[in-house]
Amino acid sequence: MKTVLSLWLGVFLGGQGVCATDFTARAATLRQAADNHFYNLEYDAALADYGRLIELNPAGPASYNSLAGAYLYRELFRLGLLESALFGMENRFLVQKRVEMEPAAKAGFLAALKNARAAAEAMRVARPASAMPDYALCTSSALQATEYFMIEKAWFAALRSGKKAKYYCESARRKNPEFIDPYLTLGVNEYVMGSLPLPVKILAAIGGARGSKSKGIEYVQRVAEHGERDRDNARILLAVLYRREKRPLEAAALLQSLFAEFPHNYLFELEMVHAYAEARDFPRAMEILNGFRQTAIAAGDPMRQNQAMRLSERIERMETKGRGE
DSSP: OOSOOOOOOOTTOOOOTHHHHHHHHHHHHHHHHHHHHHHTTOHHHHHHHHHHHHHHOTTOHHHHHHHHHHHHHHHHHHTTOOOGGGGSTTOGGGTSOOOOOOHHHHHHHHHHHHHHHHHHHHHHHHOTTOSHHHHHHHHHHHHHHHHIIIIIOOHHHHHHHHHHHHHHHHHHHHHOTTOOTTHHHHHHHHHHHHTSOHHHHHHHHHTTOOOOHHHHHHHHHHHHHHOSSSHHHHHHHHHHHHHHTTOHHHHHHHHHHHHHHOTTOHHHHHHHHHHHHHTTOHHHHHHHHHHHHHHHHHHTOHHHHHHHHHHHHHHHHHHHHHHHO
16 A cells, blocks of 8 residues: 655644644644545545645645555556555566556646655755655655556666665665664565566676565564554555465454454455465455455445455365365
């Protein structure tokens, strides 16, 4: 899901005391509501709330990045690109055709990124020792890389933006070694570089780029456990990585905790079904799937009912194959 959800509040507040406290409390409440909407797939409500956060503090880059993320992930959801099954070992997303964002969403996404970068650069001048503007620039670059990768299928452009994200996150980490959240982007970089085929790894190493899958997972775990701003993002990504690494029960545990916190996000429920099926716990997979199907029927949602039917057929095939082995 979103690359970064930040809690940077009152960055350029001019005063102290009651006014600053009231501002921070209002912003914190609004951000919590916006983030809950985002993770519950309620993107229109999230967009509205992030817009209100920007009105509260137009000089802070974090809310612009959150707004950009909401535009992007609303489109990824609309296009059916949010299921982590897309990122299984078969890498189906690599062979999918290029897709298009709706023009208004694309314009909103690019405008929000532009504003986030401008605000971060201004903050960098005002507070050169702070890690926050570097982290904001890391976030903007990572969001742009995601759009290039998932929407435009522009691999080299995605790589360039990814390298920028790594650069800014490393800068943030140097400025504040206790700041955990930059390890999410750094972990993604480590895992991706460590997952490349051997000939590509050799070429990448010649260019100075190296990576380690185990270190990448370790970094993401660190953010999932101790992150302040990106903890939920890290938990979602970690579930994806656990499935890729054939650790489905660990993925299922993470997905269960996420679904408990964001019960309107039915994708977490579907991913739990996949994870338990991969662990060969077919009764548990079907139990969750039956609950999902009943909810879809009660809601009169034919799309989810069809998803449940297809997934049920897939689990039956997996179970039949398992008995024959």
